[in-house]
Amino acid sequence: MVVLEVGLSLTLLVSAGLLMRSFVALREVHLGLQPDHVLVARLPLPTDRYKTADQVTGFYRPLLQRLKALPGIVEATETSTLPPYGGIPSDIEIPGKTHAEKWNSMFQLVSEGYFPVLKIQFVDGRGFTEAEINGARRLAIVNQTFVKKYLGKENPIGKQVRIAQLAEFEDAVKEPMLKSSDSWRT
């Protein structure tokens, strides 16, 4: 009986040790962003007054200006998802690329402050400018995994990508600012 109890205790202690090691390893994961000193909030806009891109922009543009003007605020951004926990899934197409299986990617809707807020480093190229955001320019920034998976060793700058879900969004709000055939430059 004693042998059984000691055996059980040792098993539990070893399991606890393994869990602790996993926990420590988790704490040391390199996120690729700096989460310290970042405040997050979800702002579900009233759907009766915020249906179109212009209406949503009409809320966020002045809000972000107000926030950036506050003492103690370094930078502020709009975001569609809380990083590092996913994004909006979508099928994608890259003009000139043929493939049997479906290609997909997650995407995020952000403003020019997104990369500075999270202190994300660029491998190449640059972030969005305020003028590009305000002008609703059809631009895109992609991560290294996207480049490796879909472009290989090709330079992503200047390439185009279609985001199927984005076209569906626009249809849903009855104001198709973009058609599904529109393309995006990376």
Place this chain on the structure above:
Amino acid sequence: MKNRGLQDPIEPEIWVPYTVTGSAFRGILVRTAKEPLTMLNAVEHEIWATDANVAVTLAGTMEGYIRQFSYAGPRFGFLLMTISARLDWC
């Protein structure tokens, strides 16, 4: 940059100007010079000054959410195992 939590491999990701569509859930990220929660009231004030009828939900720090979503489970498992082992030993 991690984009499927802390443990899963990174997936392809695209960032797009938010001004191109009116759809999808939205929120804000704000980098502060000091402790983020001390700025919460001021941030909420500016949100409601922009539109008094907008709700603010899930407000907190990014570090707090990462602790909650990614660290809480393994930490709880570790504590549970340790307590069980100690009880069994006694």
